Amino acid sequence: MAPTPERRGAAAPPAGGAEPSGPPVPPVAHLRVQRVRPAYRQVADELRSQIMQGILEPGARLPAEAELTRMFGVSRSTVREALRALASQHLIETRRGVQGGSFVSAPDPTKLVEDVGSALGVLVATPQLRIGDLLEARLLLEPAAARLAAQRADVETIEALRAAAHAPRDPRDPSGFVPHLDFHTTILMATGNLMFTMMGQPVGDVLRTKLDRAAVAREQWDEVDACHADIAEHIARGEAEHAEEAMRNHLLDLRELYEHPGTWRGRPRP
Numbered sequence: 001m002a003p004t005p006e007r008r009g010a011a012a013p014p015a016g017g018a019e020p021s022g023p024p025v026p027p028v029a030h031l032r033v034q035r036v037r038p039a040y041r042q043v044a045d046e047l048r049s050q051i052m053q054g055i056l057e058p059g060a061r062l063p064a065e066a067e068l069t070r071m072f073g074v075s076r077s078t079v080r081e082a083l084r085a086l087a088s089q090h091l092i093e094t095r096r097g098v099q100g101g102s103f104v105s106a107p108d109p110t111k112l113v114e115d116v117g118s119a120l121g122v123l124v125a126t127p128q129l130r131i132g133d134l135l136e137a138r139l140l141l142e143p144a145a146a147r148l149a150a151q152r153a154d155v156e157t158i159e160a161l162r163a164a165a166h167a168p169r170d171p172r173d174p175s176g177f178v179p180h181l182d183f184h185t186t187i188l189m190a191t192g193n194l195m196f197t198m199m200g201q202p203v204g205d206v207l208r209t210k211l212d213r214a215a216v217a218r219e220q221w222d223e224v225d226a227c228h229a230d231i232a233e234h235i236a237r238g239e240a241e242h243a244e245e246a247m248r249n250h251l252l253d254l255r256e257l258y259e260h261p262g263t264w265r266g267r268p269r270p
């Protein structure tokens, strides 16, 4: 899926009337210096805002450091710090050489999803986030995703879902934990909605950190696999309501499994 930069509002040509892909585009500097925010952040915010509004388009070259220094009335090291901050957010990239400089990046959904994942990864490490919180959120997200997947999945996606549901266990991970997660990720992706994929990203991190995998027996993972196969078939047949319900029941089951792995026996299925 090719990302399309979303352009909000009027993408008016920048001051000076230069084409975005031509010579350096002078960003409009209308900074009011606030003592509370570091200068580099104000410079970065201004440039970011112009990128988000489409005033600076993907591929456009930013003015050279010396020029930015003059325009914003800040030191060269402040400009460098601002550029580093934008680069770390994947908004610009710096190329070396004669044709080098700082260029506005095309948005890359994969990188953005990774960023959200790593930011949430920090949250995951806090004791305030419990596995119950995660399951509660999944109960809102994943049944809806299963419904959408049943409505939207094409032949290729259905193949991928079936493959994920019947993936052989990795001998290095006899628990089945990884294919289990993959199946859930595949459903989120099958919605065709990047927000779902992104919101599901931290789930794996939380479970990796908080779930006592060793306490889950092989037979219990077999139960989980059987549920996955059911869900995959509902989606394959386009049974949106059944897919949603099966996913909800599966997650409620998982809550039991995660909270009482010693006694969990799964849900009796017809």
Ligand SMILES: [Zn+2]
Residues within 6 Å of the ligand: 180, 183, 184, 224, 228, 250
């Ligand atoms: Zn599952």
